[in-house]
Amino acid sequence: MWGGRFAEGPAAVMREINASIPFDKRLWQQDIAGSQAHVAMLAKQGIVSQADASAIADGLATIHGEYREHGVPVDLALEDIHMATETRLAELIGPAAGRLHTARSRNDQVATDFKLWVRDAMDGVDAALAALQMALVTRAGEHAASVMPGFTHLQVAQPVTLGHHLMAYYEMIARDRSRFADARARLNRCPLGAAALAGTGFPIDREATAAALGFDGPTANSLDSVSDRDFALDYLMAATQLSLHLSRLAEEFIIWASQPYGFISLPDAYSTGSSIMPQKRNPDAAELVRGHSGRIAGCMMALTMTMKGLPLAYSKDMQDDKPPVFEAHDLLALSIAAMTGMIETVTFNVPRLRAAAEAGFSTATDLADWLVRIADIPFREAHHITGTAVKLAEHEGLALGELPIDALKAIDPRIDERVYGALSVDASVASRCSHGGTAPEQVRARIAEALVALETAP
Numbered sequence: 472m473w474g475g476r477f478a479e480g481p482a483a484v485m486r487e488i489n490a491s492i493p494f495d496k497r498l499w500q501q502d503i504a505g506s507q508a509h510v511a512m513l514a515k516q517g518i519v520s521q522a523d524a525s526a527i528a529d530g531l532a533t534i535h536g537e538y539r540e541h542g543v544p545v546d547l548a549l550e551d552i553h554m555a556t557e558t559r560l561a562e563l564i565g566p567a568a569g570r571l572h573t574a575r576s577r578n579d580q581v582a583t584d585f586k587l588w589v590r591d592a593m594d595g596v597d598a599a600l601a602a603l604q605m606a607l608v609t610r611a612g613e614h615a616a617s618v619m620p621g622f623t624h625l626q627v628a629q630p631v632t633l634g635h636h637l638m639a640y641y642e643m644i645a646r647d648r649s650r651f652a653d654a655r656a657r658l659n660r661c662p663l664g665a666a667a668l669a670g671t672g673f674p675i676d677r678e679a680t681a682a683a684l685g686f687d688g689p690t691a692n693s694l695d696s697v698s699d700r701d702f703a704l705d706y707l708m709a710a711t712q713l714s715l716h717l718s719r720l721a722e723e724f725i726i727w728a729s730q731p732y733g734f735i736s737l738p739d740a741y742s743t744g745s746s747i748m749p750q751k752r753n754p755d756a757a758e759l760v761r762g763h764s765g766r767i768a769g770c771m772m773a774l775t776m777t778m779k780g781l782p783l784a785y786s787k788d789m790q791d792d793k794p795p796v797f798e799a800h801d802l803l804a805l806s807i808a809a810m811t812g813m814i815e816t817v818t819f820n821v822p823r824l825r826a827a828a829e830a831g832f833s834t835a836t837d838l839a840d841w842l843v844r845i846a847d848i849p850f851r852e853a854h855h856i857t858g859t860a861v862k863l864a865e866h867e868g869l870a871l872g873e874l875p876i877d878a879l880k881a882i883d884p885r886i887d888e889r890v891y892g893a894l895s896v897d898a899s900v901a902s903r904c905s906h907g908g909t910a911p912e913q914v915r916a917r918i919a920e921a922l923v924a925l926e927t928a929p
């Protein structure tokens with residue numbers, strides 16, 4: 472393709488380090504779509520003849536069929552998907568194929584292809600996340616009033632509802648979806664027509680190619696157009712943050728599935744056995760979701776380092792943009808699907824969750840709040856009185872609600888029988904009815920809102 476100036480072919484290692492076809496063949500659909508839009512515009516502008524444009528368009532359609540049927544052949548000598556397709560086009564239609572690359576460079580071509588690919592990836596992730604959210608909302612609805620321990624420092628803190636806990640992840644995923652949506656909106660300007668770096672003297676119509684490819688319009692600066700990979704980094708950063716959320720939920724499932732907790736059991740479909748310990752049921756899928764998040768963050772870091780310090784405009788370093796994005800995307804798609812499957816099928820051990828909520832003096836704050844509300848004691852003092860009651864209960868091996876009234880009155884005479892109404896885990900969660908609180912009524916309100924959002928989403 473660029474042999475005119477060269478006397479010798481490349482060294483074998485040059486061919487190998489230079490070629491991107493082994494991975495950028497994944498852009499074949501976007502590459503053909505970009506070329507179709509480009510050649511249609513060239514014909515309309517009178518830059519190539521209708522006859523040549525038709526031959527090119529037909530040839531590209533044939534190649535599309537070939538790639539779909541047999542995959543993209545990998546020939547390192549053809550370097551990348553752009554050259555591979557153009558070479559095949561020349562085989563099919565002869566010298567007219569050489570007109571396709573008029574007023575275009577591989578630099579704006581690859582930027583366009585990659586943007587189209589990342590945009591599709593974002594759309595796929597968004598749809599998968601909507602399904603994940605639906606799974607969370609569905610399970611949260613089943614367990615809006617199921618009581619479990621809420622933790623801080625992984626110590627039992629206050630009772631919460633399981634539905635509330637699951638809806639926390641719904642919120643995280645909602646933010647993830649908005650991050651991908653932001654990134655998609657920012658991405659949606661078409662670089663095609665920036666040519667190598669400076670634009671072109673041919674009378675091209677960039678609005679037309681942008682519209683044909685579903686962009687909101689052309690990019691504004693040709694140098695930026697061919698050297699911008701922000702959209703790939705935006706994708707990877709959003710993917711990293713999403714994968715952190717998935718990893719945290721995976722981690723909770725791993726802890727909850729362990730025997731000392733026994734909060735959940737994962738179905739056979741998402742567990743594995745041990746080759747030596749017959750009793751084992753390992754939460755491998757959750758562990759791999761947790762593990763994949765590290766690799767996804769690594770991909771984000773890889774492209775960040777690749778882009779750091781590159782002068783304008785295109786440099787070949789930028790060819791390395793694709794492998795981390797492809798890898799992160801594959802890991803992410805698997806992680807979302809596995810997590811969705813686990814949420815849909817996990818069994819929650821409701822009695823065990825309740826028992827764990829009842830242990831650990833989880834309603835101590837409720838006692839303190841009761842003292843404030845009913846006996847008008849300042850919170851700091853109420854906290855101290857409650858601490859004394861917890862110490863006594865611990866010493867006696869009783870739950871707070873099992874302490875006799877005389878023992879409580881001995882700690883503070885302002886306590887009376889009514890306090891027992893505040894000490895059950897159900898009373899505790901029901902009392903936390905502030906907006907966004909854990910009370911079942913609040914959880915159900917948030918679920919109703921979530922269902923509306925999921926059903927009205929574009």
Ligand code: ARG
Nearest residue numbers: 491551577578581785789790
């Ligand atoms: N395979 C190249 C890439 O992915 C295409 C652009 C090549 N441009 C160039 N000036 N060598 O970046």
